[in-house]
Amino acid sequence: MSGVSVTKAAQDAATTGDDLVVLSDVNKHFGALHVLQDIDLTIARGEVVVVIGPSGSGKSTLCRTINRLETIDSGAITIDGKPLPQEGKELARLRADVGMVFQSFNLFAHKTVLENVMLGQLKVRKADKAAAEEKARSLLDRVGVATQADKYPSQLSGGQQQRVAIARALAMDPKVMLFDEPTSALDPEMINEVLEVMQQLARDGMTMVVVTHEMGFARSAANRVVFMADGKIVEEATPDQFFSNPRSDRAKDFLSKILHH
């Protein structure tokens, strides 16, 4: 299917130096726990990578190191050719280019939906108010929550909140979007409305790193699946290869567990 050819394109892009996110030999500890072990991962512009693996394998940590919400002990991470800077102005600028969507939405509780989507534009991008509002409204429309603009996050369903969170991240015109289990806090009937938004984003060519166990999404939207276990990347493959014919025992074992329940 087209997934394979897109992967090819992405790999070609990688060899022509169009790598957007590059992690090389990244290590991280939490005390004695070695959460990330010699991680090498390259994400090309326009590529959609799904990260999958058992609980505690380091998926969230990996995601969070990419915008330096977690620091690393050794190795290097570059985004669009630039290494991640130390905490400060420089880092803030870089974070603005990396959108992040959290499992628990994390919408600003004291601000309306519209204000949530305008805040970064106003305070980080220094956009003017009218332009920021117009963009916020069009993004809210795009994710299907335009009518909720003046409500507070607590008045929205989980699925609506998560779509607002996606709009909030998109408002910064990010180069890459990170999703850390965006649907696992949602009631089943709301999962699809969020996945559809993400699928549309993928089709529009957004570079995405998605931690998720939603295999439907992985199969239809991902160029590549990265399987993690115990802090290591154990296997990388196309979704078709990975789900129908996993090579490692860890992946086989993991898939048999998530497929049979």
Add this chain to the structure above:
Amino acid sequence: MEAREIVFDFLEGYDLLGAFWVTVKLTVYSALGSLIWGTLLAGMRVGPVPLMRGFGTAYVNIVRNIPLTVIIVFASLGLFQTLQVTLGGGDDFEVINFRLAVLALSLYTAAFVCEALRSGINTVPTGQAEAARALGLSFTQVLRLIILPQAFRSVVNPLANVLIALTKNTTVAAAIGVVEAAYLMKDMIEAEAQLILISAIFAFGFICLTLPTGLLLGWVSKKVAVKR
């Protein structure tokens, strides 16, 4: 009619309202001062700079453990009479002591504001700050735009208690000659025979100041609470 005139006749010649007005001014200026300084202290205590964190912690632990009287007397004797600090010049002792009292009350109350705010900051889920950092906001922006507004909303009631305590604490300014309510009360008790009545009048005066404050802020607290 007759009876009332006789009972309250000793009030003649005392500027009761003027004294309470000084109490109100002491309270309002000190409330503003302590709110600003207390917020800065709270910012330091949760900030990333170890030196500032250390300073904030030391400040709070030292200042809230010193009796307010000691701080006010130090401001008057130490700052003014020894170091000639007048906070804006002039040679009117009354005015200078008023300013020093506001300074001392602000410095003292700020420690309590800081602690109230810090407990409010702890009620803000870490995800709020993470989402803000992920957008590219700087540390001070995260604090100013996301954390503090939510923290303040959750500590209106504790801050109301601090404000009520401050209102009553202004009486300590009498120690350095600021003619506020407690100073006048002492004067009146020395000169008049109506000991209990005088005390009751002043107690009532303070309740008139603090009770509405408490009720109003209790209402505000419900009004601004952040729903999650």
